[in-house]
Amino acid sequence: MFRKVLVANRGEIAVRVIRALRERGIPSVAVFSDVDRNSLHVRMADEAVGIGPALSSESYLNSGKILDAASRTGADAIHPGYGFLSENAEFAQACADAGITFIGPSASAIRAMGSKTAARKIAEAAGAPVVPGTSEALRDAEQARQIAATIGYPVMLKAAAGGGGKGMRLVHSEAELAGALRDASSEAERSFKNSEVYIEKAILRPRHVEIQVLGDQHGHMIHLGERECSVQRRHQKVIEECPSPLVTSIPGMRERMGAAAVLVAKAAGYYNAGTVEFLADDSGAFYFLEMNTRLQVEHPVTELVTSMDLVHWQLRIAAGERLTVRQEDVKWNGWSMECRLYAEDPDANFLPSPGRIQQLSLPSGPGIRLDSGVYPGWTVPMDYDPLLAKLATWAETRELAIDRMIRALAETSIAGIKTNIAFFDALLRDHPFREGALHTGFIVEFLERANTPGPDEDTAELAAAVAWLHSRSKQPVELPSSTQKSKWLEQGRARLHRS
């Protein structure tokens, strides 16, 4: 196994990897930008190296600085987490050239899957179903118009180098096409320094279902079943679950999707953990979308249902060990659901909400897994993505996993910044959600039908009264004019004096 592993990431995923390293007795090295000196991953690692300014391109995305930190600390392997350098083939290659193990697939596999158009060709050649459309970047609006006319509207424009919804546009008619292409292309250029865009038939009300694959360097590859991630906002996943309500309802669908995913991954010479994403419709038809050549944010739900630890396996596979689990050994047990807790304001169009966490209560108890990157008093920086923590539940059934999540959310409080906790609470009580009637436009429709009623009379009155009491206690003591001494006031005050 490795002598020392550098974790080239931050936030909850860096914490996740550091925990796995500690469990295997491997020293960990954190890296941090200037605004992350106090971050949880720095506190938890065995060593920590500053790598420059907040701007990612000058720190977490700077492969030179990362490799330098590895060589200075004597790390012989690097875990990239997700995002940042995790799907950067040049970085994977640079690691190899420096004699450092990149904990992930080979540079060539990343490269093969890194362009959506190239990946699409590989998938087609491997026999996996793909959405009708081009595998090549569009030359111009005229070509787009011709292809769209052939495959029929609506169509979807997508950045070839894309991810996370950047550079994507849904186009309903020819009139919108040229403008949408221009927008998608410039957004792709800004986001990925690559303006290439391709076109596909849009699947309406599609479901996002993905297959987790895991393979070793000796040619053995298995799949760990699916996750459904249809609940998205602006093409960002918000709730993920394993298994999928759709897939469990259609006999043989998991096996078919799993086989297709393994075919695609093998065709790319893939090893380590990876995810093959598909669009699916309610009939059970599915189409290859892209492959994520890294650990996925939502990997915990698969871990909870299959009892396999993906990060431990990533380490073992990168060290050259054989994957000793056969496909027939993989069992899916119960149901798991994950909510991504974000620093954002659901009441203000989900605008980001960085800032200081003034008070923090986190859930625990049976069936709860929390992967958090925050602590009370920490200031969530404005420079990185708003993911604070991932809250996952496991239970025997989907219904109980949902009810357990509602319970866990009620135990959760992150004060000082806005979060989407209350949004989840409302969504998990939504009838169509509980029915499993999901699709990628689910949240848009949910927000239209959701009407969160104000608090009832008693709660509103009590909340105001407690706010009043709090405001009194935080000022130089100012007694209310009432002569009556009521019980709450004495107790409240006694408590305040004590603390």
Added chain:
Amino acid sequence: MFRKVLVANRGEIAVRVIRALRERGIPSVAVFSDVDRNSLHVRMADEAVGIGPALSSESYLNSGKILDAASRTGADAIHPGYGFLSENAEFAQACADAGITFIGPSASAIRAMGSKTAARKIAEAAGAPVVPGTSEALRDAEQARQIAATIGYPVMLKAAAGGGGKGMRLVHSEAELAGALRDASSEAERSFKNSEVYIEKAILRPRHVEIQVLGDQHGHMIHLGERECSVQRRHQKVIEECPSPLVTSIPGMRERMGAAAVLVAKAAGYYNAGTVEFLADDSGAFYFLEMNTRLQVEHPVTELVTSMDLVHWQLRIAAGERLTVRQEDVKWNGWSMECRLYAEDPDANFLPSPGRIQQLSLPSGPGIRLDSGVYPGWTVPMDYDPLLAKLATWAETRELAIDRMIRALAETSIAGIKTNIAFFDALLRDHPFREGALHTGFIVEFLERANTPGPDEDTAELAAAVAWLHSRSKQPVELPSSTQKSKWLEQGRARLHRS
């Protein structure tokens, strides 16, 4: 299901039950003594009723007050947790008489198993192996001497109404017998208001292995396998695990023990969750010890390995539902270990350490389950037992469950009071422990061989320097005389000003 359930307990187990109720959508009622107004279970319940002074006999053990609280709040069921009234047949009967469902076995089953001597007779009659000795309370020292001579020394004296090690004495020779009997008897009288003591052959270096059983009110009963709880101190369990290193090493042992446990429980007309305790030796021989007619403190390790939720099943069974799980459906998956975090001082003979929790950090991440009854700022009262929280890990193997526990303990910090966290850390690194060479005298031997070395030079120096920095920062700012401005001081001070 129930309209509303009163939880007749406090601490982590009350929290555990309240969580299950919330997950099933059932309103919960907490009860609290005067010193527990601020306790976590009161904060988490939907309703809360004060039931009197700290002294248990005037609050948590007072069945009249509990029943009164239930009737005032309209609760139609009571969950007793463990301890307190959980194994009190009169209370179970009083609930039935008041038309309130007691979430547990029938009063008659509690009564049948409540006396160790009576339970022993039932077990013998059911065909379960028992330790040679009496089933009847000893009349006097002379009778004890005769029986001990027959079964041979060493012998064990035990309180008939006992539990938790109270009223137990190991006797190596006839010379010690009379005194030990007197001590055991008076301790039994003090602890249980019942001075009856019986005698058994002492099994040397025995292992404590228990079987979890679960049965419905329709005659169906299954077992969920074993837990090994050999790591005890003063007859109190400290670490529990599922499965048992012993049982997994002996083919068929789980099935034999499980069958014996089900026989005994059925003979008592048992339903709901219960535990049949055995002593076992390394050859795989086992002897019925007693039955605990309630939920066990250590139930989480069974839940983690069998994927069954015992408290949810307790509620469903008490409501008359059928246990739909057949014996052949029960699967044991991976390994789970639990450490009981106590407010006690391992460096001072494990003396209790109540007081205010000044700072609290709790572990999370993959494979961690935490059942806690505490929060930062709370004052642990001196009036109840010192259990603060139960930390359980799950992993594919025992070795990884141990290493994960070491990782989790390192994330745990409970400041302001003494705890046994560091003790666990040392014990989990102990070679015989890791080998699974357990017996009920394990901790005594461990404490003899354990030598916790002092901190290394660097750590000692750094700890002292940080304590110095802390002491500076808590006083009116007093600058060090050095003219040199070093980085740590600026940062430390900047931080302090901010918060």
Added chain:
Amino acid sequence: MKWIATVDGVERPLDPQAVLDGASVVEVEPGVYSVLTANGASIEMRVNPAPGMAGAWNVGVNGRTHAVTLRDPRERAARGAGAGAAGRQNINAPMPGKVVRVLVQAGDAVEAGQGLVVVEAMKMQNEMKSPKAGTVAEVRVDAGATVAVGETLLIIE
């Protein structure tokens, strides 16, 4: 004493002492109150000051957060909705972040819905649009500036 409370936008008179009479209220953690009401309900309330607004609180109850303001009725009732001069409208930062682009200059004529300034935080760009047709009276920020939530970026009149 009577107060005027606003909870999630709904105004009501409030006599906090009367509301709390018979209840037990304990601040169990900083800003976290355990309330046992007179009829036995156990309710936990988490009170935090609303950023940048005196007399305004966010109160978390059962996973939901309610915006509470308290006002002494003897104070002047209205605080004035705008900045005084009719027709002038402040464009305020909706979130803390960094100004990435300023799209207009002082004196520019703007249409309703026209983009004015782009603020970025957490990899998300938010374009502030003009609420009405008018003229840019003042631009208070430059590209690259870090702004707090509620800070005025520019003024349209």
Added chain:
Amino acid sequence: MKWIATVDGVERPLDPQAVLDGASVVEVEPGVYSVLTANGASIEMRVNPAPGMAGAWNVGVNGRTHAVTLRDPRERAARGAGAGAAGRQNINAPMPGKVVRVLVQAGDAVEAGQGLVVVEAMKMQNEMKSPKAGTVAEVRVDAGATVAVGETLLIIE
């Protein structure tokens, strides 16, 4: 400045500023320090005052707790081990709790190992035994009293 530090009973001279030189130390939570040493190690230290002792700290590092005292070497070195009078020995409560039984009276002669008083906390009784043969000089507590850790229960001479 130089100090005398005692860590887990081992005394050493300490120049804290020299030790911390080149390190980055941040109090990330109250009493919790994130230390990055000059050679890059990340160490978390949790400092809490030792109950009832000025200048004494419990410092948690990697799950273990070290007892640290700091002393200015210019202070008088010895603080006096006992209560002054030779031969008098205080019997102090080893834990906070309640006195359940006082087994002796002032003036009683006691043997070494004889039980003096029983203190209970958390359902555990702890019998304080006489450290030597002697006479009970003073009994300071009655049955039923609540005592703090370190509080003197009685004195043997």
